[in-house]
Amino acid sequence: METLERIIVQHPFFAGLDSSHLALLTGCASNRRFRAGEYILKEGFEANEFYVIRSGRVALEIFEPHRPPIVVETLSDGDILGWSWLLPPYIWRFHAHAVIETRAIALDGKCLREKCEQNHDLGYELLKRFARIVAQRLEATRLQLADVYAVK
Amino acid sequence: MNMSAAIQLDPMLPAPYVVRQVTKETPDTFTLTLESSQGNDGSRFEPGQFSMLWVFGVGELPISISGDPAEHGRLTYTVRSVGQATHALVSREVGCGIGVRGPFGRGWPIEQARGRDVIVVAGGIGLAPLRPVIYHVLRNRKQYGRLVILYGARSPGELLYRRELAAWARQPDTQVLTSVDYGGLRWHGHVGVVTTLFKYARLQPSRSVAMICGPEIMMRFVTRELENNGLQRQDIYLSMERNMKCGIGFCGHCQYGPHFICKDGPVFPFNVIRPLMDKYEL
Numbered sequence: 001m002e003t004l005e006r007i008i009v010q011h012p013f014f015a016g017l018d019s020s021h022l023a024l025l026t027g028c029a030s031n032r033r034f035r036a037g038e039y040i041l042k043e044g045f046e047a048n049e050f051y052v053i054r055s056g057r058v059a060l061e062i063f064e065p066h067r068p069p070i071v072v073e074t075l076s077d078g079d080i081l082g083w084s085w086l087l088p089p090y091i092w093r094f095h096a097h098a099v100i101e102t103r104a105i106a107l108d109g110k111c112l113r114e115k116c117e118q119n120h121d122l123g124y125e126l127l128k129r130f131a132r133i134v135a136q137r138l139e140a141t142r143l144q145l146a147d148v149y150a151v152k
Numbered sequence: 153m154n155m156s157a158a159i160q161l162d163p164m165l166p167a168p169y170v171v172r173q174v175t176k177e178t179p180d181t182f183t184l185t186l187e188s189s190q191g192n193d194g195s196r197f198e199p200g201q202f203s204m205l206w207v208f209g210v211g212e213l214p215i216s217i218s219g220d221p222a223e224h225g226r227l228t229y230t231v232r233s234v235g236q237a238t239h240a241l242v243s244r245e246v247g248c249g250i251g252v253r254g255p256f257g258r259g260w261p262i263e264q265a266r267g268r269d270v271i272v273v274a275g276g277i278g279l280a281p282l283r284p285v286i287y288h289v290l291r292n293r294k295q296y297g298r299l300v301i302l303y304g305a306r307s308p309g310e311l312l313y314r315r316e317l318a319a320w321a322r323q324p325d326t327q328v329l330t331s332v333d334y335g336g337l338r339w340h341g342h343v344g345v346v347t348t349l350f351k352y353a354r355l356q357p358s359r360s361v362a363m364i365c366g367p368e369i370m371m372r373f374v375t376r377e378l379e380n381n382g383l384q385r386q387d388i389y390l391s392m393e394r395n396m397k398c399g400i401g402f403c404g405h406c407q408y409g410p411h412f413i414c415k416d417g418p419v420f421p422f423n424v425i426r427p428l429m430d431k432y433e434l
Contacts, residue, residue, distance in 0.1 A: 057340070057342075059335075059343065068336075068337050071335045071339075071343045072343065073343055073344045073348075074331075074335075074341075074342045074343045074344060076342070076352060077352065078351065078352075079351070099340050100340065139373075140344055140345050140347060140348050143345045143347065143369070143370070143373055144333050144344065144345050146369060147306070147333070148275065148276075148345075148366075148367040148369050148370045149275060149276035149304075149305060149306040149310065149333070149366075149367060149370075150306065151232075151234045
């Protein structure tokens with residue numbers, strides 16, 4: 001069985017972090033399993049974690065009363081879920097639920113925020129990694145908005 | 153000289169074909185199977201080539217061949233109804249006549265891809281010109297490495313060849329990933345643009361050839377993603393689309409810089425056309 005430390009060390013998101021930072025992250029990590037249909041996070045609730053998806057599929061969705069949720073994106077093996085823990089007011093902006101059974105590593109964002117305040121090197125390294133993900137998703141969203149397959 | 157020989161000699165003269173089958177793929181997209189009404193076998197083509205289809209009394213259209221290149225005697229086309237001529241084409245019923253010129257153009261690099269992994273990236277109706285490549289690779293499985301098919305569409309209802317996609321995914325050394333821009337309640341697959349699928353594809357860039365077809369904006373983003381993944385420009389091929397009329401490089405309607413899409417393409421290596429893709433006027 002893979003240890004949490006090994007999974008974190010081998011994940012591309014954490015590549016290049018020094019061993020003290022990796023040890024710190026591992027200390028904030030725990031294994032989680034979500035059943036198909038189970039909500040992982042909900043809009044408006046406190047955002048105190050982020051997730052490394054090990055296997056499965058997660059739908060990120062916009063909630064609207066009396067209407068089916070709008071799935072804006074899915075995330076799957078190896079993806080990172082959640083960055084609201086990093087930015088005030090630390091509130092989730094979307095719902096996310098497991099489409100199929102999903103295994104993930106949860107990282108305690110509240111604990112990490114405190115550690116980042118104390119250790120700016122760690123904070124900068126994490127911010128760089130999340131900034132890259134935000135940029136990739138922004139680019140994908142722009143392409144999605146372009147509705148390229150529509151009849152023009 | 154009989155009529156059949158005359159048709160073969162004159163590429164501007166349409167050969168008479170008959171619609172043998174019409175299959176509804178999506179609400180606006182249909183696959184037509186045609187047979188020569190003269191009994192001659194004018195159905196040989198290379199994956200990626202196109203024909204000019206003549207709807208009598210309406211007009212002529214360039215349409216990529218979407219069938220199996222090893223299946224002789226028939227020509228298959230997948231057509232999306234987006235205007236008067238394409239609507240007339242998809243409205244042809246079994247037994248109706250259609251004029252066919254071609255096949256024309258340069259197709260996908262199936263010879264260069266031999267012994268290597270084949271990455272097929274398609275968007276929307278762009279899967280149709282790539283389907284012959286998929287048939288070819290699966291039919292000649294030992295001659296190619298892994299087959300990776302990444303396919304994006306607007307919504308689940310607009311995915312082409314859904315049964316075949318599922319069947320291809322079950323083939324050895326074949327990875328099929330589909331994604332839609334807008335999922336629905338019943339869609340349990342990926343949601344997001346086709347470029348988001350690359351991170352799930354186990355690519356080996358140094359031994360891969362990529363073939364892309366879809367809206368040009370999509371292809372621009374896909375080429376960028378492929379380059380980020382380590383593919384060289386000469387190993388990336390795109391199928392371009394412009395206003396093709398004669399199909400043989402005479403009329404100039406489809407001129408693309410120094411190239412004619414109909415004759416020099418429609419499939420081009422990315423390193424050849426990359427400088428042209430930034431030119432607004434082209």
